[in-house]
Amino acid sequence: IPSVRTVLAGHFPIGAAISLPQTLGEHARLLSKHFNSVTPGNALKWDATEPTEGTFRFADADAMVDFARANGMQVRGHTLVWHNQTPAWVFLDANGQAMTPTAANKTLLLSRLEAHIRGVVGHYGSDIATWDVVNEVIDENQSDGLRRSRWFEIAGLDYIRTAFRVTRQVAPDAKLYINDYNTNVAAKRDKLYNLVSQLKAEGVPIDGVGHQMHVNVDWPSAAETEAMIQKFVPLNVDQQVTEMDVSIYTNSGESFPTPPRDRLIRQAYKYRDLFDVYKRYSSEITSVTVWGLADDDTWLDTFPVVRNDAPLLFDEQLQAKPAYWGIVDPT
Numbered sequence: 001i002p003s004v005r006t007v008l009a010g011h012f013p014i015g016a017a018i019s020l021p022q023t024l025g026e027h028a029r030l031l032s033k034h035f036n037s038v039t040p041g042n043a044l045k046w047d048a049t050e051p052t053e054g055t056f057r058f059a060d061a062d063a064m065v066d067f068a069r070a071n072g073m074q075v076r077g078h079t080l081v082w083h084n085q086t087p088a089w090v091f092l093d094a095n096g097q098a099m100t101p102t103a104a105n106k107t108l109l110l111s112r113l114e115a116h117i118r119g120v121v122g123h124y125g126s127d128i129a130t131w132d133v134v135n136e137v138i139d140e141n142q143s144d145g146l147r148r149s150r151w152f153e154i155a156g157l158d159y160i161r162t163a164f165r166v167t168r169q170v171a172p173d174a175k176l177y178i179n180d181y182n183t184n185v186a187a188k189r190d191k192l193y194n195l196v197s198q199l200k201a202e203g204v205p206i207d208g209v210g211h212q213m214h215v216n217v218d219w220p221s222a223a224e225t226e227a228m229i230q231k232f233v234p235l236n237v238d239q240q241v242t243e244m245d246v247s248i249y250t251n252s253g254e255s256f257p258t259p260p261r262d263r264l265i266r267q268a269y270k271y272r273d274l275f276d277v278y279k280r281y282s283s284e285i286t287s288v289t290v291w292g293l294a295d296d297d298t299w300l301d302t303f304p305v306v307r308n309d310a311p312l313l314f315d316e317q318l319q320a321k322p323a324y325w326g327i328v329d330p331t
C-alpha cells in the first residue's frame, strides 16, 4: 500500500507521536514507511528530562532522535513548558515550601526555567528544529485568556516571554511554537490570537502556532478548521497540526468494546475532510502530526475516561484502517 509520506509529499511532512517501543520491530517498520517526522510523546517533557534539579536524562529521547536521523525524519520537540508533567520541585521555594507569588519566587522560578531550557534545547542543538516552547497556556474562560497555572500565578506572562527568548538564544535556527488544543473553537483561538499578537508586537520570538487537533468523528467541520487556520494568517506565523487524533466517541458516556464499523467510516471521512483543508492551506501548514502510530497505543484509551478508543490511521494489528484510505485515496 502507498506510504502516507509519499502521498503527502509536496504538501507537508507527516509525523507521529512515539515512545521507545515504536522505534522497534514491526512498529518501526510501519513508522519509517509512512512518516517523515516524529514527536516524542512524553520523553521531552520536564518530568522526563529533569526529574530532579540539575540532573538531566536524555536516554529515551536520544534513542528516538537517533532513529529519526537514521530514517530521514524530522523531530518535533514537545514540550518545554507545560502545567502538566512538571516535577513538584520546580514550584518549591528556597525553604522547600510551595511557592507563593513573591518577587523572590518569580526570580527563582524563571531561573529554573532558563536552566531547564538551556539544558534540554542545548543538548539537542540542530537535531531538533521545531520546539513547542509553551503548551496549553490559554484558558478562554479567563477574561484575559490566560490559564491560571502555577507558572502564571507566580511569574505572570514573563514565563512565556522568558521561555521563547531563552529558546531562541540557545537554538537560533529552530522554529518556536505556542501549542494548544480546541483552536477549532472561536472563543479559544481568539484568546490565543490576542496573546500571540501581543507577544509578537513586544518582539517575543514566536514563529508558529500549533493546533493540537484532538477531535472526533463528528467534530469539527471542515469549515470550522478552515476558519481556525484563516484566523492566524494575518499574524504571519507558521502553523502546524501537532497532535491530531480522531476519537470514535462523541461524548464521554460512550464506550464500545470494539470500534463499530460505522464509526470507523465516519472517522475516515473526517480524516479525509480535514486533510483536504490542510492541503488547501499547504502554504500555511508546514507539518501535520498524528498523536500515535497505531490504535494499540493511544492516550485516548485512558482519557477522558478508561475505554477502548481507536483514533489513529492503523489498527491494533498495525493494519491500515479506513482512516488511512481517507488520506491516501480521498475520493
Ligand code: XIL
Pocket: 041, 042, 135, 212, 243, 299
Ligand atoms: C499525553 C501523552 O500522550 C500521554 O502518554 C500522557 O500520559 C499524557 O500526555 N496534549 C498534549 C500532549 O500536549 O502532551 C498530551 O500527551 C496529550 C494532550
